[in-house]
Amino acid sequence: MKNFIQTTTLQKVFRILLAIFMIYAGFSHLTFNRIEFQSQVPDWVPVSKDIVVILSGIVEMILGLTLLFWKKQRVNIGWLLALFFVLIFPGNVAQYLDGRDAFGVLDSDRARLIRLFFQPVLIAWALWSTGAWQARRISKK
Template sequence: MTFDRAVPEGRGRRIGRIVLAAAYGLAGVAHLARPGGFVAITPGWVPAPEMVVALTGAAEIAGAVGLMIPALRKAAGIGLALYALCVWPANFHHALDDIALSGVHLSWWYHGPRLAVQPVIIWWALWASGVVNWPFRGDWRH
């Protein structure tokens, strides 16, 4: 896969990138400002969960900024896609172990869609950053 080819920059991709950058930026700030809930859903096999949550918050913010800088956009998209894949186990842990956040147990009406949308978030990072065009322009690369 080469990353130097020009990718069509339509209005939809631009809006999708801005929305994704805003979401990741806000999530990153939340990880840093209120880490308790994120630490609570971190699987037990993850070492130093407080540090990992802080680093993931910083990674989200860096990815959000990178999406907005053309020279860093594709690297940021790949990084955010990998990030979303790597944090998926925390979402499963949260759901399967029914971990309460602030005393609230969330139902499968929350967890089911949340787990199912993770692959969409992974794709969104790749598409919004111009790494892939699929399914809008056929070829999954470009």
């Protein structure tokens, strides 16, 4: 599979927005939203919730920065970011099932349920904006 695919201006804009979002989210994991993010870590995870939040914040910042600056690996970064979104999804489900409030807006079952539907959007956003889907289609030809 090709690691570099030409993308449109719209894809580039959305890739930059996603990168900024990831860097911001990662920074917030380490600072002002640290406790809030701990509510998303399922109780069955055998590691300290704080460590999970710190490590996931670092990973988010790295993914965001590489998405901005490592052009030659953009397709692979898109797949890694999509995988990251899949891996953190159980935390969102656990937050919904356990009824844990967070961020001042996830304060009802309805709000937490609606949030679950945004995870596939983030996955698609990562794959589309990096050209990962396009690269996959080309490699299958």
